[in-house]
Amino acid sequence: MNLNKLLDNRIVYQVLALGFAILLFAYVNSDKLNTTRNNTNSTDTTMMSADRSETLNVDLKLNVDSDKYFVTGYPSKVKVKLSGPSALVTTTANTRNFSVYADLTKLKPGTHTVKLKQSGINKDLNYEVSPQSIKVTISRRKTASFPVQFKYDSSRLASEYSVGKPSSDQQVVSVTGAKEDINNIAEVVAAIEIPQGTRQAITRQVLLQAVDNSGKILNVVITPQTVRVKLPVYSTSSSKKVTLNFVSSGDGASGKSYKFSSNVKEVTLQGTKSALSGISKLEVPVSIDNVSTTTTKTVTLESSNNGVTKITPQTVKVEIEVSDSNSDDDESTSNETSSASTASSDDTVSDSSSQEESSTDNSSSSSRSDSSSTSTSSSSSTSSSISSQDSE
Numbered sequence: 001m002n003l004n005k006l007l008d009n010r011i012v013y014q015v016l017a018l019g020f021a022i023l024l025f026a027y028v029n030s031d032k033l034n035t036t037r038n039n040t041n042s043t044d045t046t047m048m049s050a051d052r053s054e055t056l057n058v059d060l061k062l063n064v065d066s067d068k069y070f071v072t073g074y075p076s077k078v079k080v081k082l083s084g085p086s087a088l089v090t091t092t093a094n095t096r097n098f099s100v101y102a103d104l105t106k107l108k109p110g111t112h113t114v115k116l117k118q119s120g121i122n123k124d125l126n127y128e129v130s131p132q133s134i135k136v137t138i139s140r141r142k143t144a145s146f147p148v149q150f151k152y153d154s155s156r157l158a159s160e161y162s163v164g165k166p167s168s169d170q171q172v173v174s175v176t177g178a179k180e181d182i183n184n185i186a187e188v189v190a191a192i193e194i195p196q197g198t199r200q201a202i203t204r205q206v207l208l209q210a211v212d213n214s215g216k217i218l219n220v221v222i223t224p225q226t227v228r229v230k231l232p233v234y235s236t237s238s239s240k241k242v243t244l245n246f247v248s249s250g251d252g253a254s255g256k257s258y259k260f261s262s263n264v265k266e267v268t269l270q271g272t273k274s275a276l277s278g279i280s281k282l283e284v285p286v287s288i289d290n291v292s293t294t295t296t297k298t299v300t301l302e303s304s305n306n307g308v309t310k311i312t313p314q315t316v317k318v319e320i321e322v323s324d325s326n327s328d329d330d331e332s333t334s335n336e337t338s339s340a341s342t343a344s345s346d347d348t349v350s351d352s353s354s355q356e357e358s359s360t361d362n363s364s365s366s367s368r369s370d371s372s373s374t375s376t377s378s379s380s381s382t383s384s385s386i387s388s389q390d391s392e
Contacts, residue, residue, distance in 0.1 A: 053083035054093050060116070060134075064104040070141040070178045071104065072219050074134050078116065084125040092122060100129055104138060111137045139178030146185060147172050148208065148227060152192040157233065158199045162270065162309035164232030165302070166192065168206075170224060175210055177220030184212045188222065190229050202231040232306045240276040241266050246318060249285035253292040259321040260286055267301060268312045275307020282311070286318050294322045 057077050064071055078100055082089050092098065098120030104112075115133045150166040157163065173188055190206040206229045210218045244267060246260035269276055286299055296319050301311045 050086050051084055052086045052089050053081060054089050055079055055081045056093060056096070058096070058098075058100050061099055061101040062104055062136075063101055064138070066141070068141055069104075069109065070139050070176065071136050072139070072178060073111075073137045074102065075131075079130040080118070081128040081130070082121070082125050083127075084122075088122055088125055092125060102134060102136065104136065107138055109138050109140060111135065137178075139180065141176065142179040142182040143174060143176045144182050144185075145172050145174055146188040146210070149187045149189050150192060150229065150231075151189050152194050152231065154194070156194040156196050156198060158197045160236055161199055161233055162236045164234055164271075164306040164309055165304075166190075166229060166231045168227040168229045170227045173208060173227070174223045175220050176223070177210075177218065181210075181218045181220055185210045185218060185220070186213045187211060190227055192229055192231055194231070198233055201233050202229075204229060234272050234275075234307060234309045236270045236309050238273045238276050239268055239270045240279065241268050242279055243281045244316070245281045245283050246286050247283055248288050250287045250289035252288035253290075253322075255325050256292060256322050257325045258288050258291070259323075260318055261321065262316050262318045264313065264316040267316075269303070269308050270310040270312070271305070271308040275305050279303075279305065279308070284316070284318075286320065288320065291320055292322060295320050 056079070058080050060075060060078050062071055062074065080100060082092055098118060100116055100118050102114045102116055104114065107114075113133055113135050116129050116131070118127060118129060121127050148168050148171060150168075152163065152166070154163055168190060175182060175185065175188065188208055188210050190208055192202065192204070192206060194202065205226050207226050208222045208224075210220050210222060212218060243265060244262065246262070248258055248260075252258055267282060269279065269282070282301065282303065284299060284301060286297065296317055298315050299318050300315050301313070303311065
C-alpha cells in the first residue's frame with residue numbers, strides 16, 4: 001500500500017525525469033568534449049610539427065685583441081635565415097640568444113678572408129649566414145689627439161653680415177684607427193651648414209670627420225663623434241682702423257732678447273659698433289719658440305672679441321730681431337759707468353769753482369773790513385782834533 005502511494009506521488013516522477021535529463025545531457029556532450037580535445041591536440045601537434053623560416057639582421061662580432069689591432073672592411077650586420085619548427089623559430093627570433101662572429105685571434109696584420117661562425121642557435125634549427133665569409137684588414141692600432149677645425153660657406157649669409165670665431169664644447173678630440181690612417185689625418189673637421197640668408201647665430205650638433213690632405217674621409221673612430229658648435233653671426237656695417245701691438249709668445253732661446261717690427265702699422269677691423277668701440281689697438285702674439293737668430297714670420301691676425309668679424313689684411317710679415325741679452329747688459333753697464341764718470345768729473349769741476357769763488361769772496365770781505373777799519377780810525381782822529389780846538 002505504501003508503494004502505491006509513492007507511485008501516485010507527482011514529485012517522485014519529476015525527480016526521476018530530472019535525473020534522466022541530466023544523464024542524457026552528459027552523454028550527448030561527452031562526445032563533443034572528446035571531439036574538441038582531439039581537435040585541440042591535433043592543432044597543437046600540427047603547430048609543433050610545422051616548419052617555417054625567418055630572416056634576421058644580426059650584429060657581427062669580432063674576436064680580436066682590440067687594444068693592439070684595428071680592423072676595417074667588415075660589415076656591421078649580417079643576415080641569418082632560420083628554418084625549422086615554428087615554435088623554435090619564433091622563440092629564437094624573439095630572444096636572439098645567439099651570435100655571429102669572425103675569429104681573428106690567430107691572424108696577423110694584413111688583409112684576410114674569414115669564414116663567419118655562429119654560437120647559440122638551437123641544434124634543431126637550420127641556419128644560413130649571409131655573407132658566409134668576409135674580407136677584413138687588420139692594422140696596428142694608434143690613438144692621437146686633434147683640434148677641431150670648422151668649415152662653412154659664409155656666402156650663404158645675408159648681405160652685410162659675416163661670421164665671428166666659431167667655438168665648440170669640445171676643442172680637442174681623440175681619434176683611434178689604423179696607424180697609417182692616423183698618420184695621414186690632416187685635420188678633424190666640423191662642417192657647419194648655413195641656411196641661405198642667415199642673420200642670426202647658429203648653434204647645433206655637428207658630426208666630426210677626419211680627412212687627409214686631399215679631403216678624403218678616413219675610416220677612424222672619433223671620440224666624441226659629435227660636438228655642439230656655435231657660429232656667431234654679426235652685421236659688418238662698421239669698420240675701424242687700429243694699430244698693431246706685437247707681443248712675444250712661447251719660450252725663446254736662453255740668453256736672447258727679441259724685438260718685433262713690421263711694415264704694416266695699421267689694420268682695418270670690421271664688426272659691430274659696440275665691439276669696435278672698445279678696441280684701440282690689436283694685440284698680435286708672435287711665437288718665439290725655437291727662434292735663436294733674426295728671422296721673419298708670417299702671422300695670422302685674430303681677435304678674441306666675437307664682435308670682430310673680419311681683419312684686413314688677414315696676415316702680416318713680422319721681423320723678429322734676436323740679440324744676446326748679455327751684450328745688451330754689458331753695453332748698458334758701460335753706458336752707466338761712462339755716465340757716472342762724467343758726472344763725477346762735473347762734480348769735481350763744480351767743487352773747484354766753488355772753492356775759488358769762496359776764496360775770492362773771503363778776500364773781498366777782508367779788504368772791505370780793512371778799509372772800514374781805516375775809515376773808522378780816520379774818523380776818530382778827526383773827532384779828536386775837533387775836540388781839542390774847542391778846548392782851546
